[in-house]
Amino acid sequence: MTAALAQDLAAAPYTVEGLEEAWGRTAADALGRDDPEPALAELARRAPSAAGVLGRLLVLGDPVDGSAAAAALPRLGLDGAEALGLLRVEDGRAIPLVDVRPYALADESGVASWWIVSDQGEVALGGELPEEHVLGAGAASSTLAQVLVPTGDGVVLDLGTGSGVQALMAARTAGRVVATDVSARALRFAALNAELNGVHLDLREGSLYEPVAGERFDRIVTNPPFVITPRGADGVPAYTYRDGGFAGDGLVEAVVRGARDHLTDGGIAQLLGNWEVTGDQVAARDRVLGWADGLDVWVVQRDLLDPAQYAETWVRDGGAQPGTRRFRALVRAWLDDFAARGVTAVGAGYVTLRRPSGAPTLRRFEHLESPVGSGVGAAIAAGLAAHDRLAALDDARLAGQVLAVAPDVTEHRHYWPGDADPTVLELRQGTGFARTRRVDTVTAAVVGACDGELPVGRLVAAVAELLDADPGTTTAAVLPVVRELLVEGFLTFR
Ligand SMILES: C[S@@+](CC[C@H](N)C(=O)[O-])C[C@H]1O[C@@H](n2cnc3c(N)ncnc32)[C@H](O)[C@@H]1O
Structure with missing residues (x-):
């Protein structure tokens, strides 16, 4: 059939x-x-x-x-x-x-299209979703798909597979895909979608890492039920698709903490998540990074919402309409829950974890709200590779490296009207994270000279001489920026 x-x-x-x-x-x-x-x-x-x-x-x-x-x-x-x-x-x-939709994707692994069968959404139902609702391929599914480092041919775990979107994507190149979910209903959709699209998935029922106890994976991919939801408040629906049943951001913490025991050496886990901010930004950052004990970690925070914005977003997502008494009661439940824990904001974004063979060397948290371009997954993979190479290079050895400007980078100069010299110099990327980075004259000159011919140390010395600056001081100031530009992908190793 x-x-x-x-x-x-x-x-x-x-x-x-x-x-x-x-x-x-x-x-x-x-x-x-x-x-x-x-x-x-x-x-x-x-x-x-x-x-x-x-x-x-x-x-x-x-x-x-x-x-x-x-x-x-x-x-x-x-x-x-x-x-x-x-x-x-x-x-x-x-x-x-049910809802059946075509879903198409183009990435480093090529062009692919599937049909995804899932539960009907609000438009079809004309009202609030039932708690056991199984999601189709939504905006968050696509966000995660776009940031995945190329999956490769290893063994992949899709934790919280829902209707199986991430698992189907991984199966294009993976040797084997294990897909889990706490919801038997979701797994029935995933099984139908696997068969409909001619893909084999190893489907298992259970919470978090329970169904894969003792197993390790080359990749873990998860769009977990990360939505922070008030516990024990009257009338607050507990949607399986978005609420893992923990207090606060405990579900995301559990996913991150559990990854270490389920990754092979060099294995990578990627997830979407929300995290609470209770102290200042540095404390919030350290708290999230701290969950990744023993792992390399790179958090990209894409948004920071105040408690009211967060509550409104997720109350509306369930189908309650602004202006109704129900909407107001639910928003109040969220606000009271946040207040009880002293939460002043909620961060949202994606987390990349890697199990190192030795001690972890990467601990990176960045806030990046601007729109990203194509190839974010490739940019993360390249950033990890650049980080590894840099970890083995002290400044003297870095100075001996030949570097080149990435082909998607442009330089932008901003002038006060009438001025001969620019007041602001920026480097911009056309792809990946599409970052804009403000640089000083010396760095801009060094980056501009990185054409894959001469070692970067020689270029810094030449620029210092040209600008009548001390070569030692200039090198000490520029090389840390060069390191960052390599991880961010503005510069590449030759
Ligand atoms: C946001 S949906 C993600 C669906 C799909 N992977 C995607 O990317 O669109 C989260 C999924 O996690 C499942 N889930 C909820 N609690 C879970 C738990 N404790 N352990 C494993 N999966 C859980 C839900 O049933 C749901 O299918």
Whole structure:
């Protein structure tokens, strides 16, 4: 039956492009904002197509005429669709029961597309989600997918697989993928998605690392249920998809702390997370880094929300509408919970952990809110490699290295009107983290001279001479910046 469904979806064609053709770009954009009306309006105006009928049923959650659904699923048929739990037929109408979406991705491992079957979202349900809701491929799934260092052909663990999105992605190159979830319902979706997309997954039920006790992985990938949720407050829903049942950010701490015992030497774990800020920023930073005891750790904090912003975001995510009494009661429960622990802000971002063969050498926490470019995963992999190389180089040996400016880097100069010299010099990256870094004249000149020909120490000395500066002092000031520029990817080793 699943094979027949795959054939029908392929024939439709039920792809990102096929759906966009069925209802147009504007409607696709509106759907991205959870507004289905433009898509429904377009479908009513246009000649019916298989992709349009399936999209109406399985994305918009709108019942369709049974004969139209049967025509769009000629191999599976309505009986097969009912048996798979996709829909039920009532009074000649096909009533959707799940969400099925095409999901496409292009990264270092190539271009791929899948169909993801999951529970229906708010748009289809027209109200709040049930607590056992199983997510499809959402914005957070894509964020994690974009920051993953290339998976390689080792053994991968997808912890909290949900409908299996990360596991399907990992399976493109991995030798074996183990995917776990505490929710049996989620694992049923993951099994269906694996079969539908012709992928083998080793699916296991259980909490956190329980299902993989004693096992190690080359990669751990997890978009865990990191949403901080008030415990014991009346009426606060405990959504399995986003709430691990811990107080505060305990779930994220448990995932980070547990990684060390489940990674091979050199193995990498990557996760999305939220963490509470109770003291100053330095204390908050040290607290998160401290969870990664015995591991190399690199935290990229992408956002810092105050308690009210955080509460509103997650109360709205569950489907409660701003302005209602329920919305206000839930926000209050979150605020009281944060106040009880003295939480003044919540950080959100991604964490990369690596099990070193010796003592850990990397402890990096950065706040980076600006939009990132393509290839963040590759930038993290390159940053780790640069860090390792630098760890073995003292300043004298670094000075002997030949470096080059990365091809996506541009220099930007800002002048006060009428001034001959720039007041601000910036280096900007076009890809990866797309960082902008302010540099001084000496560093800009050294970076500009890094053309893969001469050792960087000679370039620093030449720039110092040109600017009438002391070569020793200049070298001592510039080399630490050069180290940072190498980890950040502005400069590369030759
Ligand atoms: C945010 S969803 C991630 C789904 C999917 N991996 C993705 O990236 O879109 C989190 C998943 O973790 C699961 N989960 C919740 N508590 C868990 C626990 N204690 N141990 C393992 N998985 C858990 C939920 O059922 C849910 O499927």
